[in-house]
Amino acid sequence: xxxxxxxxxxxxxxxxxxxxxxxxxxxxxxxxxxxxxxxxxxxxxxxxxxxxxxxxxxxxxxxxxxxxxxxxxxxxxxxxxxxxxxxxxxxxxxxxxxxxxxxxxxxxxxxxxxxxxxxxxxxxxxxxxxxxxxxxxxx
Numbered sequence: 001x002x003x004x005x006x007x008x009x010x011x012x013x014x015x016x017x018x019x020x021x022x023x024x025x026x027x028x029x030x031x032x033x034x035x036x037x038x039x040x041x042x043x044x045x046x047x048x049x050x051x052x053x054x055x056x057x058x059x060x061x062x063x064x065x066x067x068x069x070x071x072x073x074x075x076x077x078x079x080x081x082x083x084x085x086x087x088x089x090x091x092x093x094x095x096x097x098x099x100x101x102x103x104x105x106x107x108x109x110x111x112x113x114x115x116x117x118x119x120x121x122x123x124x125x126x127x128x129x130x131x132x133x134x135x136x137x138x139x
Contacts, residue, residue, distance in 0.1 A: 005136060008103045009074065010055055016097055022090040025050030025079075033079060033123060041079070049125050051080040051087055053094070058131070069137050073112060078128040084117060087128050098132055107135045 025041035063071035078087035115129040
């Protein structure tokens, strides 16, 4: 997926005030959530992880009858130290923002699946994964 596509989706999520109100630790497009690259994801006083999300590309493959189209899968990972309540609300909001939507350069975004109620050992927090299929033209 081109950086333009990632940037478009990330900007859409970051521009939504309802979502940013829930995800006080921010919305990112980084290799991982950590204290160096995503310091805003951590409370400055308690150093605990805040509710946040990270967008990542999984795969990109040719798709459809046209030579210039492809399909990419992205995952939005929702993290929170305090439990699933806030990140479940954030997952539902992202669904509204992305599912069956079109953007510049993106033919359509469709929700693929969720992996609810996972524990992230590395960050010692609750985690929900939500996958989306992005169809776009490469022209």
